[in-house]
Amino acid sequence: MRAPRLALGSALLVAAALAASPARAADELPRRTTGLALTPTQLVASVGLPDLFEPEDRERLTSGFVTRVLLRVALQEEGAAEPVALAFQRTEIVYDIWDERFRLRVTRGAGPDVHLEARTVDEAIARATTLWQLPVADAARLRPGATYVLAFRGDLNPISEELMADVRRWIVQPARGERRVGTGDSFFGSFVSIFVNPRLEDSERQIRFLSQRFDPRQVHALPPPPAGDRR
Secondary structure, eight states: OHHHHHHHHHHHHHHHHHHHOHHHHHTTSOBOOOEEEEOSSEEEEEEEOGGGOOHHHHHHGGGSSOEEEEEEEEEEETTOSSOSEEEEEEEEEEEETTTTEEEEEEEETTSOOEEEEESSHHHHHHHHHEEEEEEEEEGGGOOTTOOEEEEEEEEEEEOOHHHHHHHHHHHHSOOTTOOOTTSSOTTTOOHIIIIISOOGGGEEEEEEEEOOOBOGGGSOBOOOOOTTOOO
């Protein structure tokens, strides 16, 4: 009986080590160069996830059914157990067979819906899978000299009812991507379960990757917008 107990004890120690070292587990994910910048108030990120769509997904876009894309981002400081900040972008794509164009509804965090149009499949996919200067965290929360990384996860047509309910609740309750893990919100869950070892049945397809490591002092600052620019 002693050997099985030792084996069980070793297994528990390994599991505990993984749970306590999300950054170490995340290192197994591929890297993708990500555009990073600082506004006067926020860290923003830009990256593309067009490989979320396979050829069969592209063909299905013109079927008339709604296609949903959910992109999630976590800002992780090396050595920390929980993400510093969380953000997401959700897009719905519908093909208008009468006007022969795609109509998209894009939502970033708790911000308002933005309605866009696309003429081609490539344009629709690009709009749905591109994060352009997505606000990820308040700049004041970054510690100069610390090392950070962004973890990305893209889901095509999330099929979990619980997940979609969490998305709707996140939109209704202003969060601005600043909620912390462990507050009872299952939209992001733990860093390991969502970004490192997610359930494959959560969506039809998913991709996960990390940005390059960075020090906030090395991130360039965006110039102020031109006078009269309301963006």
